[in-house]
Amino acid sequence: MTTTLATLRGLSVSYRREGAQTFALRDVDLDIATGGRLAIIGESGSGKSTLALALAGLLPPEASLAGTIDWPGLDHVPVAGRDIGMVFQDPGSSLNPVLTIGEQVSEGAVRHLRLGRATARQRALDLLARVRIPQPQAALAAYPHQFSGGQRQRIAIACAIAASPRLLIADEATSALDMIVQAEITELLDTLVREDGMSLVFITHDIALAAKLADRIAVFRDATLVEVGPARQVLARPSQDYTRSLIATHIDFSAPRLIDERA
Amino acid sequence: MRRFALRFLRSPEGMVGLVLLACLVAMALLAPFVFPRDPLSIVGRPLIAPFTDASLPLGTDRLGRDVLAGLMHGARASLLVGVFAALVAVAVGTVVGTVAGFAGGLIDEALMRVVDAFQVVPAFLLALAFVSVTGPSLPVIVFAVALGAWTGPARLARAEVLSIRERDYVAAARAIGMHPAEIAFKEVLPNALPPVLALVSVIVASAVLIEAALSFLNLGDPNIVTWGSMIAEGRNVLRTAPFLSIVPGFGLVLTVLGVYLFGEGLVEAMAHRRGRQ
Structure with missing residues (x-):
């Protein structure tokens, strides 16, 4: 029997614009298992990212939240950074261009684990080595523009796990990267989550990726949860028409060609 | 960084500006060694024309004070006021702009209305009013000049912060x-x-210009020589000894020109770097 890290009950997030209330999330019930990997898929604007922000407590002040998020897996209210790490979509903009990699990676550790300068530096070095940045010693003093997109995403992941959070949220963490780097980042996330026993929530529109990495899949559409279940079941025997059509739009080599090959 | 310096040196504006500023800084730094006596003290006959006496190359003013000594000591006041006023203005302006842009809402509105209030009054009038109320001394003049200059950095910093605060790294x-x-x-x-x-x-x-104008109106620090006060002093004998106003006037023109060209060179070198990225 797996334990539950977080339970969402009747969660709604809405924005009031010119008197009208628009829902970004409506009445969502969802459980996140300790050590589980939950993939959240859906089209753009379906509320995937809002869910991530709500979990991390990063919703903008004008958003109004209804329903509950409980954390039975934690004995305290989660602290951003300490209990929840977050990785963003574009590694080109999620690292601060004027701070060194060392400063940015050790920030979370210094803040939440109350480490001194020397230990924090050592911690940053270990983290960079864990995310397999070549020459981590030199990387500490380097700036983000000196790294490739894939390396930057690894560094962003190192920042997110600096304080050993229980939950890692990856919001489209591989969408801005090319196929080969995507595979590497996916593998890295897989390794880190396995080794540290972290729970992973990753948000994606890539169904193949969800199938590869997740043990559970939640499908969102128009701010509501359409279907949730074990990954294999959702992919093989989707209970909802929308899930079926979403899976059907997935493009791979067996997809029908849209143009004819010139002779 | 080295390439940046090279590009700066290769731009004609930057080079000319650098040379002018270097001369000025040298003048300001060397003044107490070349002319250890108070530049306000009398050294010879009044109204000696320039280039007539080898020991007083730029001549003397109405009271017999050395014009060259005044010119060199005056560079100190101009540069001090220029640099410190800019430092204060940029420091205050960026902090206010950052707070306004980052906090948003009411705080933003309130701070920017204060900025507007300062901006509608011409910088020189603001400085004039402030100095005439508090009395002339160098720190007061620095503050008075900064009073009219901090709004530019504040507005610019706010605009930048508004775009930066939406980035992912925030x-x-x-x-x-x-x-x-x-x-x-x-x-x-x-x-x-x-x-x-x-x-x-x-x-x-x-x-630099505002400080000179304040001194011209006798609102500068009375205990030090400034170019503005030298021009004002020469005004009384403008027809018989125009050089008394022209010499410090040249100093002012070259300072302002040097600072502008130096800034232009910096911006050019920076633009190159941005364009390349």
Whole structure:
């Protein structure tokens, strides 16, 4: 029997614009298992990212939240950074261009684990080595523009796990990267989550990726949860028409060609 | 960084500006060694024309004070006021702009209305009013000049912060659990700084001019020589000894020109670097 890290009950997030209330999330019930990997898929604007922000407590002040998020897996209210790490979509903009990699990676550790300068530096070095940045010693003093997109995403992941959070949220963490780097980042996330026993929530529109990495899949559409279940079941025997059509739009080599090959 | 310096040196504006500024700084630094006596003391006959006496190459004024000594000591006042007024203006302006842009809402509105209030009064009138109320001394003049100059950096910093605060690394800093004030000053402000720094040369140049104008109106520090007070002094004998006003006037023109060209060279070199990225 797996334990539950977080339970969402009747969660709604809405924005009031010119008197009208628009829902970004409506009445969502969802459980996140300790050590589980939950993939959240859906089209753009379906509320995937809002869910991530709500979990991390990063919703903008004008958003109004209804329903509950409980954390039975934690004995305290989660602290951003300490209990929840977050990785963003574009590694080109999620690292601060004027701070060194060392400063940015050790920030979370210094803040939440109350480490001194020397230990924090050592911690940053270990983290960079864990995310397999070549020459981590030199990387500490380097700036983000000196790294490739894939390396930057690894560094962003190192920042997110600096304080050993229980939950890692990856919001489209591989969408801005090319196929080969995507595979590497996916593998890295897989390794880190396995080794540290972290729970992973990753948000994606890539169904193949969800199938590869997740043990559970939640499908969102128009701010509501359409279907949730074990990954294999959702992919093989989707209970909802929308899930079926979403899976059907997935493009791979067996997809029908849209143009004819010139002779 | 080295390439940046090279590009700066290769631009004609930057080079000329650098040479002019270097001369000025040298003048200001060497003044107490070349002319250890108080430049306000009398050294010879009054109204000696320039280039007639080898020991007084630029002649003397109405009271027999050395014009060259005054020119060199005057460079100190101009540069001090220019640099410190710009420092104060940029420091206050960027902090106010960052707070306004990052906090948003009511705080933003309130701070920007204060900025507007300062902006509608011409900088020189503001300085004039402030100095005539508090009395002339160098720190007061620095503050008075900064009073009219901080709004530019504030508006620019706010505009930059408004765009920077939406970037992912600010969200990432929030996700790590950093305090908003810390995010504003550690993550956002350094990124908002480069365009604000481009304003520095304009502020320094206008500060030098405002200081000279205040001294011209006898509102400068009476215990030191400044170019403005020298021009005012020469005004009384403008027809018989025009050089008394022309010499410090040249000093002013070259200072302002040097600062402008130096700033222009910096901006050019920076633009190159941005264009390449």
